[in-house]
Amino acid sequence: MKIYILFLTIIFLFTETFSASRDPVRGKNGMVVSADPIATKVGLEILKKGGNAVDAAVAVGFALAVTYPAAGNIGGGGFMNIRFADGKSYVVDYREKAPKSAKRDMYLDSLGNFNSDKSMFGYLASGVPGAVAGLLLGLEKYGTMKRDKILEQPIQIAEKGFPLNYRLASYINSEKEIFSKYNSSKKIFVKNNGSEFLENELFRQKDLAKTLKRISEKGRDGFYKGKTADLIIDEMKSGGGLITHSDLENYEAKIREPLVSKYREYEIISVPPPSSGGTALIQLLNIVENYNLKSLGHNSSKYIHRLTEAMRRAYADRAEFLGDPDFVKVPVNWLISKNYSNERRNTIDTLKATPSVMIKNGAPTNYESAQTTHYSVIDKWGNCVSVTTTLNGGFGSYVVVDGAGFLLNNEMDDFSAKPGEPNMFGLVGGFANAIEPEKRMLSSMTPTIVLKNGKPFMVVGTPGGATIITTVLQVILNVVEFGMNIQEAIDAPRIHHQWLPDKLFFEKNGLAVDVVENLRLMGHNVVERGGNSGLAEGILVDQKKGIIFGATDSRGYGTAEGY
Ligand code: DON
Numbered sequence: 201m202k203i204y205i206l207f208l209t210i211i212f213l214f215t216e217t218f219s220a221s222r223d224p225v226r227g228k229n230g231m232v233v234s235a236d237p238i239a240t241k242v243g244l245e246i247l248k249k250g251g252n253a254v255d256a257a258v259a260v261g262f263a264l265a266v267t268y269p270a271a272g273n274i275g276g277g278g279f280m281n282i283r284f285a286d287g288k289s290y291v292v293d294y295r296e297k298a299p300k301s302a303k304r305d306m307y308l309d310s311l312g313n314f315n316s317d318k319s320m321f322g323y324l325a326s327g328v329p330g331a332v333a334g335l336l337l338g339l340e341k342y343g344t345m346k347r348d349k350i351l352e353q354p355i356q357i358a359e360k361g362f363p364l365n366y367r368l369a370s371y372i373n374s375e376k377e378i379f380s381k382y383n384s385s386k387k388i389f390v391k392n393n394g395s396e397f398l399e400n401e402l403f404r405q406k407d408l409a410k411t412l413k414r415i416s417e418k419g420r421d422g423f424y425k426g427k428t429a430d431l432i433i434d435e436m437k438s439g440g441g442l443i444t445h446s447d448l449e450n451y452e453a454k455i456r457e458p459l460v461s462k463y464r465e466y467e468i469i470s471v472p473p474p475s476s477g478g479t480a481l482i483q484l485l486n487i488v489e490n491y492n493l494k495s496l497g498h499n500s501s502k503y504i505h506r507l508t509e510a511m512r513r514a515y516a517d518r519a520e521f522l523g524d525p526d527f528v529k530v531p532v533n534w535l536i537s538k539n540y541s542n543e544r545r546n547t548i549d550t551l552k553a554t555p556s557v558m559i560k561n562g563a564p565t566n567y568e569s570a571q572t573t574h575y576s577v578i579d580k581w582g583n584c585v586s587v588t589t590t591l592n593g594g595f596g597s598y599v600v601v602d603g604a605g606f607l608l609n610n611e612m613d614d615f616s617a618k619p620g621e622p623n624m625f626g627l628v629g630g631f632a633n634a635i636e637p638e639k640r641m642l643s644s645m646t647p648t649i650v651l652k653n654g655k656p657f658m659v660v661g662t663p664g665g666a667t668i669i670t671t672v673l674q675v676i677l678n679v680v681e682f683g684m685n686i687q688e689a690i691d692a693p694r695i696h697h698q699w700l701p702d703k704l705f706f707e708k709n710g711l712a713v714d715v716v717e718n719l720r721l722m723g724h725n726v727v728e729r730g731g732n733s734g735l736a737e738g739i740l741v742d743q744k745k746g747i748i749f750g751a752t753d754s755r756g757y758g759t760a761e762g763y
Contacts, residue, residue, distance in 0.1 A: 233577075233751065234574075254339065257577045263353060271573040279643070283583070297640050306318075321598055326596070338453075363402060424451060432448065435608075488507065499710075505722055510548070511698065582656050590611070590663065619634050648676070660676065
């Protein structure tokens with residue numbers, strides 16, 4: 201007995217809680233968390249030099265474009281959610297747009313069948329990139345440092361090279377065949393002599409360095425006009441792509457108002473359309489708020505049942521109503537109202553699953569595939585920035601702009617290519633998200649900031665396509681309902697349901713066998729998912745102790761660094 205007590209005391213001395221994860225990283229002044237260790241360091245340096253969270257976030261964004269080519273990008277787009285310590289908050293929307301000559305049925309063959317190869321790979325898959333416009337708009341309006349200072353490090357890393365991470369080297373090697381289809385991409389991602397990229401090998405990107413220099417010198421004109429624009433258009437012409445000079449010149453990032461809501465005593469700040477993320481996240485939180493989740497136990501069948509039923513309903517609404525607000529009227533206020541969620545909750549049977557066919561509200565959504573990236577930053581003043589950015593699929597369209605050294609996105613696949621019909625993932629899309637010239641395709645990205653007592657509490661987000669929203673939901677609930685620290689909250693196994701297909705996914709080994717059995721008895725179609733659900737990057741502030749905790753998802757190889 202004595203030995204047992206001694207053992208417990210020793211454990212208690214060394215750990216604050218009985219954690220199944222490593223400890224989160226701690227900082228007193230600021231924190232940067234990203235999916236790539238080099239990019240995290242770039243951001244931290246900016247904070248230490250006195251930059252604010254926006255300065256650091258923009259630097260991380262450009263660094264990821266160099267060191268994390270599968271998702272970090274200048275050829276894609278994203279959303280930057282900013283909340284200043286003085287209470288003001290803004291969202292920079294730099295989502296890609298369909299080129300002006302895009303047509304609703306551009307991915308349908310002569311029989312009207314959807315050809316997803318065209319929306320996912322190659323020249324027709326790309327929307328007009330928004331990343332450079334968005335990062336620079338964010339910097340100009342809300343940052344404090346000069347552009348050239350922010351781009352200094354990313355340019356150097358591109359020019360001098362960086363040692364390849366094992367996972368990145370393996371990922372690039374595994375895509376050799378598809379990169380080889382495009383001469384420009386082959387030059388960069390496939391070795392001449394047929395050998396493979398090795399861990400720690402120096403990866404240099406001279407053309408990309410030159411592009412970044414043009415951006416550093418000329419601002420957005422260094423990308424949307426002049427040499428870079430010419431190179432993009434040449435690349436488009438070489439493969440039958442649609443993007444033109446005027447598409448590039450006309451692209452504009454937009455400042456939008458964030459969506460704000462309450463969950464118990466917490467304030468949730470997230471992103472509005474054209475992402476569905478903030479709307480669906482708030483709707484989900486509203487639906488589950490009236491349950492006593494804590495008493496049900498984390499990842500118990502009763503807990504998962506309630507989450508699943510909420511997800512099924514929120515995703516049915518997402519599919520019907522969400523699209524680019526510049527093109528379709530999105531009833532956001534109604535969707536995120538407590539009243540509407542009460543109505544939705546009232547249709548949930550707490551003992552059995554409601555088959556998705558019985559949930560009405562529309563045509564479902566596109567599915568999104570495997571790569572995007574998120575980063576979270578907080579500075580010494582308490583300003584928070586939460587950014588999710590993407591090329592859509594890993595390495596986007598796989599097309600590198602020859603001479604400019606960066607990959608273009610395949611974001612066009614996020615549109616509903618054929619409203620009402622299933623796409624290659626068995627999912628269908630709604631009218632609100634049909635292709636139209638210059639429209640932004642619907643996103644699920646959910647960069648989110650949570651406040652407690654009006655002060656920063658969490659900064660969180662993740663990649664993962666359709667699973668982004670449910671991942672952010674679960675990370676938040678893990679903290680606020682189950683008292684997990686940020687590392688535990690991010691590492692805990694996750695589930696996902698998106699209305700259609702009517703499947704309740706769980707991560708490999710993520711649920712106990714009896715929990716799965718219980719869920720099946722309740723009528724759920726429970727499916728173990730190959731691979732992971734997302735790569736969350738989060739910050740949690742202990743307001744009493746004044747400690748900032750950072751955590752990167754153990755599913756990836758990112759880092760959190762504070763000071
Ligand atoms: O905007 C979106 O929702 C998608 N393009 C994101 C894709 C994604 O997260 C893939 N990553 N794992």
